[in-house]
Amino acid sequence: MKRRLTAFDVFNGLIMLLITVVMIYPFWYVLCYSLSDMGMTGGNKLLIWPRGFSFDSYQVAFQNATIVHGFFISFARSVIGPFLMLVVSSMAAFAISKNDLVGVKWIRRFLFFSMYVSAGLLPGYILIRMLGLTGTFWVYVLPGVANVFNIVLIRAYMATLPAGLDESAMIDGATYFTVFSRIVLPLCVPVIAAVTLYACVGQWNSYIDAQLYNYRNPELYPVQYILYNYIAVKAPTKEASAASHGLITTAHSLRMSVTVITTLPILLVYPFLQKYFASGLLVGAIKA
Amino acid sequence: MTHGVQAVTRRDTLRKMVRQRQLYLMLLPAIAAVAIFTYAPLFGWWMAVSDYKIGKAIFDAPWAGLKYFIEFFTDTAGAGHVILNTVVMNVSSLILGLVCALAFAVFLKEVRWAWFRRLVQSASFFPYFMSWVIIYAVIYALFSNDGAVNATLQSLGLTNKAINILGNPDTSWGLIITVNVWNILGYNSVMFIAAIAGIPEEQYEAARIDGATRYHEIRHVTLPNLVPTLIVLLILGSGSIFNSYLDQFFIFTNTLNISTMEVFDYYIYRFGLKLGNFSYATAVGVVKTLVSLILLVGVNWISRKATTQSLF
Numbered sequence: 001m002k003r004r005l006t007a008f009d010v011f012n013g014l015i016m017l018l019i020t021v022v023m024i025y026p027f028w029y030v031l032c033y034s035l036s037d038m039g040m041t042g043g044n045k046l047l048i049w050p051r052g053f054s055f056d057s058y059q060v061a062f063q064n065a066t067i068v069h070g071f072f073i074s075f076a077r078s079v080i081g082p083f084l085m086l087v088v089s090s091m092a093a094f095a096i097s098k099n100d101l102v103g104v105k106w107i108r109r110f111l112f113f114s115m116y117v118s119a120g121l122l123p124g125y126i127l128i129r130m131l132g133l134t135g136t137f138w139v140y141v142l143p144g145v146a147n148v149f150n151i152v153l154i155r156a157y158m159a160t161l162p163a164g165l166d167e168s169a170m171i172d173g174a175t176y177f178t179v180f181s182r183i184v185l186p187l188c189v190p191v192i193a194a195v196t197l198y199a200c201v202g203q204w205n206s207y208i209d210a211q212l213y214n215y216r217n218p219e220l221y222p223v224q225y226i227l228y229n230y231i232a233v234k235a236p237t238k239e240a241s242a243a244s245h246g247l248i249t250t251a252h253s254l255r256m257s258v259t260v261i262t263t264l265p266i267l268l269v270y271p272f273l274q275k276y277f278a279s280g281l282l283v284g285a286i287k288a
Numbered sequence: 289m290t291h292g293v294q295a296v297t298r299r300d301t302l303r304k305m306v307r308q309r310q311l312y313l314m315l316l317p318a319i320a321a322v323a324i325f326t327y328a329p330l331f332g333w334w335m336a337v338s339d340y341k342i343g344k345a346i347f348d349a350p351w352a353g354l355k356y357f358i359e360f361f362t363d364t365a366g367a368g369h370v371i372l373n374t375v376v377m378n379v380s381s382l383i384l385g386l387v388c389a390l391a392f393a394v395f396l397k398e399v400r401w402a403w404f405r406r407l408v409q410s411a412s413f414f415p416y417f418m419s420w421v422i423i424y425a426v427i428y429a430l431f432s433n434d435g436a437v438n439a440t441l442q443s444l445g446l447t448n449k450a451i452n453i454l455g456n457p458d459t460s461w462g463l464i465i466t467v468n469v470w471n472i473l474g475y476n477s478v479m480f481i482a483a484i485a486g487i488p489e490e491q492y493e494a495a496r497i498d499g500a501t502r503y504h505e506i507r508h509v510t511l512p513n514l515v516p517t518l519i520v521l522l523i524l525g526s527g528s529i530f531n532s533y534l535d536q537f538f539i540f541t542n543t544l545n546i547s548t549m550e551v552f553d554y555y556i557y558r559f560g561l562k563l564g565n566f567s568y569a570t571a572v573g574v575v576k577t578l579v580s581l582i583l584l585v586g587v588n589w590i591s592r593k594a595t596t597q598s599l600f
Contacts, residue, residue, distance in 0.1 A: 005400070008502065012398055019392065020411040022470065026426040027414070029436060033429065045443060046436045092318030095311040102305045107315060114326040116527075116581060120573030121534070121553070122560045123332025126346065127325070146321035176310040205419030208535045212561070228421045228539065231428060252429075259425040266417050273417060274410060277478075 027263065034058070034256035057257035067258060070223035073137075074204055077222060078265075081141040082199035086192065088145045093154035094180045115148050128213055137220055139213045140206070150195040157191035158184060194276035197269060204265060223262050230255045336571035342564055349567075356571035367555075367572075374530055374551040377461055381468035382525040386518060388469050389476030394510055396477070397484050398502065409481070413474035420535045423471065428454065455544035464540065464549070476521070483517040484510060523591050527584030530576045552576050 029047055037052025061067050095101060096108050124143075133139040165187075166179040174182075185192070207224035214220045221229075230251070266273075305312070331346070336356055338349035360367050392412065399405045415423065430437050433450040441447050453459040491509050500508065532551040541549045550558075552572065560569030 008398075009400055012395055013400075013404065016396065016399055016404070016408045019473075020408050023411040023414050023474075026430055027418075030426050030429055033436075046430075046440045088317040088321060091314035095315040098308075098311060100304075101308055101311050102301055107319070110319065111322060114322045116584070117326065117330070118577060119326075119329030119332055120570065120577060121556050122335065122566050122570045122573060123329035124325075125561065126332050126335075126566075127329045131324075142321075143325045146318040146325070148322065151318065176308070177314070180314070201417055205417075205422075206535070207419065207421055208538060211538065224419050224421045227425060231421065231425055231539070255425060256429065259422055259429075263418065263422055270410075270414075270417070274413060277413075 030256050030259050034253060034260045036253070057253040058261070060254055061257045061261060066218070066221075067223065067226060069219070070221050070226040071261075073220060074222040074224065076137070077140040077206075078200045078203040081144060081203040082196045084141055084145045085147050085150065085199050086196055089147050089150045089195070090154050090185060090188070090192065091180065092146065093151045093158060094176075094184055096151070097155045097158045111146075111148050111151060115152075125212060134213045135217050135220075136214075140203070140209055140222075144199070144202075147195070147199070150199070153195060154188060154191050157188055161187055190276060193272070197273050197276055200269070201266060201273065223258070227255070227258050227262055230258065332570065333574055335567050336574045338567065340567045340570075342566060352567065356568045357575065359568060360572050360575065369547060370550055370552055370555045373461070373548060374532060377464045377468075377551065378529045378532065380461070380465045381472075382522070382529070384465060385469050385472045385476055386521055386525070389473050390480050390514055390518060392473060393477045393480030393484060394506055394514070396481065397510065398506075409474070409477075411474075412477060415471045415473075416475045420533065420539055423467070424539045427467070454540075455542050457545050457548045460540075460545045460548040464536075479517055479521060480514055483514050487513045519591060519595055523584075523587050526587040527580055529583060530580050 032047040032050045034057050035050040035053060035055070036047070037050075037054040037056075092111070096104055096111070098104065101107070128134055128139055128143070133142065161184065166174075166183055169179050169183055170176075205224060207222060207228050210221055210225040211228075334340075334346055335349065337352055337354065339352045340346060340349040396405055396408060399408070418426075429435055431453055432438070433452050438447075438450040442450070453463055487509065491513075492505060495505050495509050530552055532553045534553045534557060537549065537551050537554040538557070541554050556569045556573050556576070559565045559572070
């Protein structure tokens with residue numbers, strides 16, 4: 001049943017367009033500013049297109065060894081963290097999906113209950129220090145290796161696979177591990193992709209762990225923390241406003257270009273994020 | 289006789305466990321990590337009832353009783369505003385965030401062009417995947433004293449003084465609630481969009497045969513079908529009324545707006561790691577965790593009684 005285009009359709013479309021603009025424009029503005037010619041950006045007004053055109057601020061950013069190193073740290077944690085999480089969590093999900101595993105009820109309770117308790121910031125901080133993780137790269141990745149929420153998601157997905165699949169393989173003499181790595185895991189690609197991408201974004205976006213555990217180790221700063229420091233220096237206080245204007249202008253566009261560069265990796269995986277994220281979220285919702 | 293049977297069963301169980309040893313091996317890393325990183329820190333709660341000094345062994349600290357809990361609820365001038373800030377910002381963000389997402393999902397469904405629907409939904413997700421550093425950088429670029437919005441307003445002669453919303457005690461709550469609703473819209477709406485997709489088409493057809501307009505369809509078919517989702521999401525959210533992202537507040541809180549911006553998690557950070565009062569800050573953390581747990585269980589219980597919607 002096809003309907004005529006009504007005033008409601010037009011109005012609704014405009015509202016949706018407005019929402020789109022509100023979601024995207026702030027980031028678009030920063031992109032425009034970062035690409036603007038620094039000499040021409042006297043007085044920073046709202047932009048819908050770069051004023052002049054120059055890659056200068058990007059050149060400055062990429063010539064800065066600290067920033068480049070920060071990207072390296074961020075990439076490392078966004079690859080190593082999700083990989084370890086995936087290995088640990090998917091193996092655990094496979095094991096607890098076996099209802100005949102002796103003691104599986106208790107193991108599930110042990111894992112699931114951990115989602116509802118958190119000792120808090122300070123006990124966690126003391127633990128990390130006692131483990132000697134302070135001042136190391138591992139503090140970024142190890143605390144998150146067993147992500148129980150992801151274990152639940154992966155297990156929920158495994159439960160949808162046909163049951164007889166691994167039993168027949170087991171009869172043919174395959175071990176649990178072979179069944180997991182050769183048969184079950186390849187069938188779980190959609191959920192694996194969802195949790196991996198989500199973990200990558202989480203790692204890429206973290207900075208507070210660097211502030212808490214690694215602020216004495218600039219060689220371990222991820223790019224988000226470097227950007228945070230750029231912004232924090234210019235917090236909206238009176239001292240900051242007194243800083244010299246020329247310096248601010250340069251620092252301003254550098255901050256913009258670093259913001260854009262930091263956003264880019266997310267933008268690159270965005271289509272995939274969207275595709276798998278929604279489906280992953282829904283498996284979780286059904287589970288919950 | 290019974291002994292014999294039991295012995296056989298136990299031997300069977302043991303044999304089964306040996307056969308399943310690979311499964312236990314596969315579980316080992318996860319169990320170890322959860323034990324170490326989630327459960328072991330619970331022993332740190334000892335700090336809350338003892339006089340812990342930084343650098344000393346935790347269990348050497350002398351017993352202090354409930355001193356720090358009492359201090360939090362009575363002495364400290366700072367505690368009241370922290371509770372208020374946290375609850376106001378989180379409750380408003382939760383309710384407004386869900387209601388806006390629901391409305392968004394409902395009206396998105398009414399969009400006629402599939403490509404436009406996809407485009408809008410893609411855009412609505414975007415801020416959710418950005419870090420708080422990026423979000424603050426962007427907001428700062430636009431709304432700081434010398435940011436683009438103020439510069440534009442001034443050049444148009446609409447104001448002569450810059451409007452400060454980032455370091456102003458009067459605007460903290462509005463700023464955070466707006467930013468949260470904006471940030472979470474796409475994420476929250478996914479659930480509602482899925483719920484709408486799950487509504488059987490027959491319901492709409494039946495409504496149309498009865499002469500329903502689009503307004504009637506929204507009011508009597510779409511909305512009632514979304515209520516269960518809304519309730520589940522509200523219950524889920526109620527457990528984190530006292531939790532904030534330190535990532536977010538670490539960057540949004542500054543010396544100018546701290547009186548209305550400071551939330552539990554920032555307060556705990558400030559007292560513990562900045563001022564070095566681990567025992568007091570841990571006590572506050574314990575209160576926060578326990579109240580959250582009670583709230584989650586309580587809301588879940590009420591909801592189960594009242595609407596048959598519950599999580600567990």
